[in-house]
Amino acid sequence: MASGFPSPRSLPSHESLEAFGYDASLAAHLESGLEPGRVVRVDRGACVVVTAGGTRQAVNRLAEPVRPCVGDWAGVTSGREAVVRQILPRRTAIVRAAAAPGVSAGQVLAANVDIVYIAEPAVPEIDLGRIERLLALVWESGARPVVLITKADLAGTVLPESELDKVVRAAPGAEVVAVSSVARTGLEGLAPLPGETAVVLGRSGAGKSTLVNALAGREAMATGEIREADGRGRHTTVHRELLLLPGGGMVIDTPGLRSIGLQADGEGVSRTFADLAELAEECRFTDCAHTTEPGCAVTRAVADGTLPERRLASWRKLQREAEWAASRTDARLRAERENRWKSIHKEMRGRNRP
Numbered sequence: 001m002a003s004g005f006p007s008p009r010s011l012p013s014h015e016s017l018e019a020f021g022y023d024a025s026l027a028a029h030l031e032s033g034l035e036p037g038r039v040v041r042v043d044r045g046a047c048v049v050v051t052a053g054g055t056r057q058a059v060n061r062l063a064e065p066v067r068p069c070v071g072d073w074a075g076v077t078s079g080r081e082a083v084v085r086q087i088l089p090r091r092t093a094i095v096r097a098a099a100a101p102g103v104s105a106g107q108v109l110a111a112n113v114d115i116v117y118i119a120e121p122a123v124p125e126i127d128l129g130r131i132e133r134l135l136a137l138v139w140e141s142g143a144r145p146v147v148l149i150t151k152a153d154l155a156g157t158v159l160p161e162s163e164l165d166k167v168v169r170a171a172p173g174a175e176v177v178a179v180s181s182v183a184r185t186g187l188e189g190l191a192p193l194p195g196e197t198a199v200v201l202g203r204s205g206a207g208k209s210t211l212v213n214a215l216a217g218r219e220a221m222a223t224g225e226i227r228e229a230d231g232r233g234r235h236t237t238v239h240r241e242l243l244l245l246p247g248g249g250m251v252i253d254t255p256g257l258r259s260i261g262l263q264a265d266g267e268g269v270s271r272t273f274a275d276l277a278e279l280a281e282e283c284r285f286t287d288c289a290h291t292t293e294p295g296c297a298v299t300r301a302v303a304d305g306t307l308p309e310r311r312l313a314s315w316r317k318l319q320r321e322a323e324w325a326a327s328r329t330d331a332r333l334r335a336e337r338e339n340r341w342k343s344i345h346k347e348m349r350g351r352n353r354p
Ligand SMILES: Nc1nc2c(ncn2[C@@H]2O[C@H](COP(=O)(O)OP(=O)(O)OP(=O)(O)O)[C@@H](O)[C@H]2O)c(=O)[nH]1
Pocket: 150, 151, 152, 153, 154, 179, 180, 181, 182, 183, 202, 203, 204, 205, 206, 207, 208, 209, 210, 211, 222, 223, 224, 225, 226, 233, 234, 235, 236, 237, 238, 254, 255, 256, 257
């Protein structure tokens, strides 16, 4: 199903809602009178849900300003078309800052995922900063990141150890694997376990859809050529889609990410730079800014080559961005609170009038 919506169909016998990960703790949140369903495809606002009765197109009738996103568990009423009336609490959510200026709420890229494959191609060159940025997003979400250096077959017979080592050092706490979807290397043991959901994130042309097809064992997603000039992709995938894999896990393909803005100032950045945080504990001053302070363990590590200067700069940049995003969120929440109070006061004044 590379393009177009599926016509309503019944679930094959091996596909039940449990196969998509439905369980008692989700059922506990379902409003009475609604049927559970998982959002398996989102394409410019239109979505497809899978319910016990089959897969069908859905329309959104949610009261709150929440948009269903791929991976969501929904409460629906269903006829020929399903109607989404509730979104069950998300266990995890991959959220990036909204691209549009003036909009402070983030965009949920995928929900209820256990694993995020961060796809970064080995050629023309590995962008460590992009990996760190995505790692911050993933650690923040509650899902487990796995960094995949894709197209390893194009980087010589094996990806040089030194290259891979740089990635490992930029991704403390995360698994790093060199893979080739074409030569089928590095894929063993990669697929999510039965009931688990993975999502692939990365820039256009990183090989996300090719990887999803390799895991699915069929051409489920269309793949694209990359531009000769700059080795970038052409944004072949335009929708987000969840597939059930032969092994029982699920994987979500997504369109190439143009921007990866950080949304919150939580655990994300500090976990991504856990090595730096550990070094900073050894600085003489607890409020060390790691610039010109004497006894700074961070600048010492840069000087003796154990910490790449690039990584320190990347940390500063992402931290500043996350703090700024958090302060904007605070300002927005404050404004919303004030507006709510204003309208309550106005209403009370109206009521007290004789
Ligand atoms: N040699 C080689 N080429 C690959 C590999 N994986 C993907 N490619 C090629 O890279 C190009 C882009 O792959 P896609 O899978 O379409 O990339 P994508 O990340 O899904 O791109 P968008 O859908 O635009 O976001 C295609 O020409 C693929 O054949 C690989 O492991 N080895």
